[in-house]
Amino acid sequence: MMLRIEGAGENALMVYFGAETSPALSAQVQQAARLMEALLGPHLVDMVPSYASLLVIFDGFSCDHLQVRRLIRTTLEPALTQPETQAHACSRVVELPVWYGTEAGPDLEALSVRAGLTPEAVIDIHQSGEYRVYAIGFAPGFAYLGQVDERIAAPRLATPRLKVPRGAVAIADRQTAVYPAVSPGGWNLIGLCPTRMFNPDQEPVMPVSVGDVVRFHAISRDEFLARGGELP
Amino acid sequence: MSLNVVQPGMLTLLTDAGRLGQHRIGLTTGGPMDRQAFLWANRLCGNDLNATALEVSIGGLVLEAGVDTTLAVTGADLPLSINRRSAERWRTHQIRAGDRIELGFARRGLRACLAVAGGFAVPPCFGSTATVVREGIGGLDGQGSALKAGDQLPCQAHPQHPQWQLPEAARPEYGQAVTVRVIPGYQQAAFDPVQQAVFFSSPYTVSKHCDRMGYRLEGAAVQSELRGMLSEGICLGAIQIPADGQPIVLLQDRQTIGGYPKIGAALSLDLDALTQLAPGGQVRFAAISMAEAHNALLLARCRFQAIALQAPAPGG
Numbered sequence: 408m409m410l411r412i413e414g415a416g417e418n419a420l421m422v423y424f425g426a427e428t429s430p431a432l433s434a435q436v437q438q439a440a441r442l443m444e445a446l447l448g449p450h451l452v453d454m455v456p457s458y459a460s461l462l463v464i465f466d467g468f469s470c471d472h473l474q475v476r477r478l479i480r481t482t483l484e485p486a487l488t489q490p491e492t493q494a495h496a497c498s499r500v501v502e503l504p505v506w507y508g509t510e511a512g513p514d515l516e517a518l519s520v521r522a523g524l525t526p527e528a529v530i531d532i533h534q535s536g537e538y539r540v541y542a543i544g545f546a547p548g549f550a551y552l553g554q555v556d557e558r559i560a561a562p563r564l565a566t567p568r569l570k571v572p573r574g575a576v577a578i579a580d581r582q583t584a585v586y587p588a589v590s591p592g593g594w595n596l597i598g599l600c601p602t603r604m605f606n607p608d609q610e611p612v613m614p615v616s617v618g619d620v621v622r623f624h625a626i627s628r629d630e631f632l633a634r635g636g637e638l639p
Numbered sequence: 640m641s642l643n644v645v646q647p648g649m650l651t652l653l654t655d656a657g658r659l660g661q662h663r664i665g666l667t668t669g670g671p672m673d674r675q676a677f678l679w680a681n682r683l684c685g686n687d688l689n690a691t692a693l694e695v696s697i698g699g700l701v702l703e704a705g706v707d708t709t710l711a712v713t714g715a716d717l718p719l720s721i722n723r724r725s726a727e728r729w730r731t732h733q734i735r736a737g738d739r740i741e742l743g744f745a746r747r748g749l750r751a752c753l754a755v756a757g758g759f760a761v762p763p764c765f766g767s768t769a770t771v772v773r774e775g776i777g778g779l780d781g782q783g784s785a786l787k788a789g790d791q792l793p794c795q796a797h798p799q800h801p802q803w804q805l806p807e808a809a810r811p812e813y814g815q816a817v818t819v820r821v822i823p824g825y826q827q828a829a830f831d832p833v834q835q836a837v838f839f840s841s842p843y844t845v846s847k848h849c850d851r852m853g854y855r856l857e858g859a860a861v862q863s864e865l866r867g868m869l870s871e872g873i874c875l876g877a878i879q880i881p882a883d884g885q886p887i888v889l890l891q892d893r894q895t896i897g898g899y900p901k902i903g904a905a906l907s908l909d910l911d912a913l914t915q916l917a918p919g920g921q922v923r924f925a926a927i928s929m930a931e932a933h934n935a936l937l938l939a940r941c942r943f944q945a946i947a948l949q950a951p952a953p954g955g
Contacts, residue, residue, distance in 0.1 A: 414824035416904030417932040419874040421825060428869065455662045455872025457896055462662075462872025467936060472929055542870060544896030547665045547774050551870065587665075588775065605664070607764065607776065613664055 548605025567593030572639030601636030669769030690758025715748030730804030748813030860884025
């Protein structure tokens with residue numbers, strides 16, 4: 408397969424694997440990230456794997472974009488396996504508990520009405536899905552999970568909230584996420600998760616990495632509190 | 640042993656050169672907005688170029704020395720005084736315990752840098768001391784706090800230390816207008832030639848939305864043909880153009896991924912001058928090739944190394 412390579416900045420290249428959201432493409436991005444790490448070694452400064460692209464930032468004084476492009480063409484490209492064959496290779500499954508409901512998720516009601524479903528049906532659909540971690544960014548530990556069932560997909564709020572609580576489980580379009588910290592945000596809130604998504608004092612800092620699979624399961628308010636959840 | 644914060648100023652942050660290699664957990668780089676000022680401050684003090692210093696935005700910082708040491712202030716033109724006597728920037732000063740160091744408010748430029756001999760001894764957080772307030776990471780408490788009155792900034796005693804100044808000709812000047820060189824990239828192909836011409840030929844003004852995450856500019860709107868794209872990695876200086884057509888130059892505290900089209904990225908060297916602009920400052924963009932960018936970066940590094948520091952005039 409022929410990857411598309413674009414310049415990004417003075418010491419950065421973007422590698423594009425496609426233009427859609429799919430576990431197969433995401434797995435290929437993951438594979439490429441691992442290979443790039445080995446290929447560039449000490450020349451690698453940082454990388455941002457995302458849905459269907461990989462931003463590669465290199466040390467512009469010890470190598471240059473021509474060298475990195477050449478490595479991508481001559482070594483990375485041929486080494487990439489076909490996406491179909493490895494869509495689910497090396498995916499770890501992470502279970503996240505969620506206290507769903509209108510108290511924990513102030514947008515659950517509106518989202519249900521919009522979807523023409525009961526809140527219970529929305530919860531059922533959300534927790535029966537398997538979500539892949541497509542990207543981590545926006546804020547420390549913010550994992551973009553997809554794809555949400557089309558029946559419960561919902562656009563971002565017209566006016567974002569100034570304060571979304573830590574642990575808020577939210578939907579935006581066909582993505583879902585757990586807010587790792589209190590922050591502004593425009594996603595639809597449907598519940599609260601007691602698991603810390605980003606904890607600098609813990610190793611690993613995050614319970615998930617890009618490429619992992621996340622499953623949600625419903626817990627009660629009491630269980631949420633018992634697991635260390637804090638009421639917003 | 641420390642320098643003690645009497646008044647923290649508008650926004651004063653402890654920072655080293657930045658946090659690298661942590662994008663995969665969503666951490667941005669942080670680091671000094673005016674990198675050149677940061678490097679000179681450390682070099683004047685004889686420090687490692689990654690040593691932790693203070694970035695003082697706008698000004699208003701007052702410190703009291705709890706130790707004998709040497710310090711240097713570079714960057715924005717602001718009044719510097721030591722024990723209420725005016726002191727020169729871009730050179731080191733021997734400080735004695737009890738001395739009061741005051742930085743007034745910037746007259747030209749926006750951000751000054753204060754380095755101390757040996758650097759501030761702050762434990763790194765994810766490999767760096769860079770304070771990123773938005774993320775709650777780095778700085779004195781490791782939780783991304785800006786300086787507060789009463790903070791004690793740990794540093795070593797240096798009762799005797801070589802004193803240096805940067806030759807005047809090598810000191811940058813801060814104006815009201817900046818040309819930012821841009822390496823076209825990312826979604827540049829989605830901006831047709833007319834839109835690119837608009838972007839590279841129009842003057843833009845720094846809006847009031849300018850902070851460590853990004854500088855939002857106002858001027859001729861630029862439209863792309865792109866309708867919706869997947870979120871992707873954002874490098875330093877990337878120039879994002881949302882639906883309203885107004886460019887945003889993404890800076891040290893930028894979000895690491897985003898889904899707006901980008902026309903390219905600014906040359907890092909020019910971010911020093913850009914981030915010294917206050918709202919109302921004028922910005923123009925000029926396209927350069929990747930090769931030209933590399934030449935400029937190499938030249939800047941050579942020049943930095945070639946400039947010899949001088950012994951300061953006595954008294955200064």
